[in-house]
Amino acid sequence: MNYRAVETTEEYVARLETGADWRAEIESLAEAVDADAAWFTALGAVQDAELWFYDQDECEYHPVEFDEPLEVASCTGNVSRLEGDRFAHTHVVLSDDEGTAYAGHLNEATIWAGEVHMRAFEEPLAREYDETTELDLWL
Amino acid sequence: MNYRAVETTEEYVARLETGADWRAEIESLAEAVDADAAWFTALGAVQDAELWFYDQDECEYHPVEFDEPLEVASCTGNVSRLEGDRFAHTHVVLSDDEGTAYAGHLNEATIWAGEVHMRAFEEPLAREYDETTELDLWL
Amino acid sequence: MNYRAVETTEEYVARLETGADWRAEIESLAEAVDADAAWFTALGAVQDAELWFYDQDECEYHPVEFDEPLEVASCTGNVSRLEGDRFAHTHVVLSDDEGTAYAGHLNEATIWAGEVHMRAFEEPLAREYDETTELDLWL
Numbered sequence: 001m002n003y004r005a006v007e008t009t010e011e012y013v014a015r016l017e018t019g020a021d022w023r024a025e026i027e028s029l030a031e032a033v034d035a036d037a038a039w040f041t042a043l044g045a046v047q048d049a050e051l052w053f054y055d056q057d058e059c060e061y062h063p064v065e066f067d068e069p070l071e072v073a074s075c076t077g078n079v080s081r082l083e084g085d086r087f088a089h090t091h092v093v094l095s096d097d098e099g100t101a102y103a104g105h106l107n108e109a110t111i112w113a114g115e116v117h118m119r120a121f122e123e124p125l126a127r128e129y130d131e132t133t134e135l136d137l138w139l
Numbered sequence: 140m141n142y143r144a145v146e147t148t149e150e151y152v153a154r155l156e157t158g159a160d161w162r163a164e165i166e167s168l169a170e171a172v173d174a175d176a177a178w179f180t181a182l183g184a185v186q187d188a189e190l191w192f193y194d195q196d197e198c199e200y201h202p203v204e205f206d207e208p209l210e211v212a213s214c215t216g217n218v219s220r221l222e223g224d225r226f227a228h229t230h231v232v233l234s235d236d237e238g239t240a241y242a243g244h245l246n247e248a249t250i251w252a253g254e255v256h257m258r259a260f261e262e263p264l265a266r267e268y269d270e271t272t273e274l275d276l277w278l
Numbered sequence: 279m280n281y282r283a284v285e286t287t288e289e290y291v292a293r294l295e296t297g298a299d300w301r302a303e304i305e306s307l308a309e310a311v312d313a314d315a316a317w318f319t320a321l322g323a324v325q326d327a328e329l330w331f332y333d334q335d336e337c338e339y340h341p342v343e344f345d346e347p348l349e350v351a352s353c354t355g356n357v358s359r360l361e362g363d364r365f366a367h368t369h370v371v372l373s374d375d376e377g378t379a380y381a382g383h384l385n386e387a388t389i390w391a392g393e394v395h396m397r398a399f400e401e402p403l404a405r406e407y408d409e410t411t412e413l414d415l416w417l
Contacts, residue, residue, distance in 0.1 A: 001292055001294060001306055001307060001310070002292065002293040002295075003290050003291065003292035003293070004292075005290055006289050010144050011146070011147060011258075012145065013142065013145055013178070013264065014140055014142035015276055017141075018272055025140055028140055032140070039291070041180060042215070043216060043228070045193055053349065054349070055375070056323070064377045071193070071244060072230070073215075073242030073244075074213040074215055074232055074352040075215070076353070078395070089321070092351060093232050093351050093373075094242070096192075097203075099205075099241040101232060101240035101242040101381070102377040102378065102379055103351030103371050103373035103379040104351055112272060113269075113274055113276060115277070117217070119289075119395075130391075132296050133296055133391050138293050150285070151284065152281065152356070152403065152416075153279055153281035154415055156279050157411055159279075167279055168281055180317075181354070182355060182356075208334040208335075210331065211369070212352065212381030213354055213369065213371055232352060232379070234329075234381035235331075236331045236340070237331075237342060238344075238381065242379070252411050256397075
């Protein structure tokens with residue numbers, strides 16, 4: 001296992017803007033507060049969503065799209081540097097009007113309402129290519 | 140995006156009481172420690188549950204009820220002031236004995252067992268009516 | 279309700295090792311940093327999983343097994359002492375390649391990739407047998 005102690009420089013709450021993109025808004029928050037590494041949890045609702053699923057045999061993502069209003073019942077993720085840019089690695093659990101849950105890696109989603117708690121770390125986190133999983137991981 | 144830095148005054152863990160209401164217990168914790176704003180995550184199990192789904196066209200909630208034992212696989216939320224009272228905005232992911240997941244905005248649920256981590260903030264959060272979504276949001 | 283204030287001694291991020299067991303890795307992290315009590319959230323993917331569901335009438339767990347790659351869309355839990363050992367009480371929401379969500383109490387799962395945020399507390403948490411639920415709870 002690869003672990004490190006981190007120091008929280010600042011802690012934030014944010015309300016995401018209706019109509020904007022969920023993941024881009026979280027990356028904008030990190031940008032606004034100049035955080036190169038952060039951890040967040042969030043909740044809210046979206047107007048649509050594109051989840052990505054990773055095929056562990058093919059080592060590639062494929063998208064699953066939802067074109068309907070969904071609750072964001074859970075959102076957990078972190079901000080790191082990926083090829084120089086801030087990247088919010090974001091996993092969510094969504095639900096429809098019957099309570100049925102859908103979940104996975106969030107690529108994009110149009111915000112209806114969103115509430116985020118973010119802890120910004122002093123130490124940067126940088127992703128690099130990992131040969132075993134063919135994913136970009138902290139190394 | 141609307142964001143603010145927050146200062147954590149105190150951090151708590153709590154065990155929720157069997158037979159009490161999940162959301163009310165979290166609001167009682169906030170009351171007990173005199174927190175006007177807080178963020179929490181939790182896990183546990185409930186004996187029943189009422190989720191609410193927000194219809195983004197009609198701008199109103201409708202309930203979906205579950206009358207069976209369910210795991211609380213995820214619970215994320217925050218405490219703020221809503222019309223003077225402490226309100227725990229609570230989203231959950233529940234699951235039944237086959238592992239099927241249900242999720243959404245939690246109105247009420249009878250606790251079987253529950254474990255909560257809460258961070259209380261120095262700055263209050265107050266909800267007010269938002270015209271676009273017809274929800275009570277932090278403004 | 280049973281609650282207590284806790285003091286965070288240190289905060290960590292960790293990357294879980296591909297091929298190892300998800301819960302054991304989190305317990306190893308707690309062991310490595312000498313934490314007797316902690317709270318964590320995490321995300322990632324696994325190659326298989328065994329969830330446990332608690333039958334509130336029979337007061338016993340029964341397993342549900344998944345033998346396929348799954349995303350870990352949400353993971354919330356805590357570390358405490360149970361009969362002397364460190365125990366990571368771990369709830370997860372998993373999802374398959376169509377976005378279908380499964381959720382519950384995680385017993386074991388083979389890691390594909392995992393990212394964890396853990397807060398270690400100064401105060402220990404110890405579980406003891408609770409007569410009402412027949413679960414080991416913090417008392």
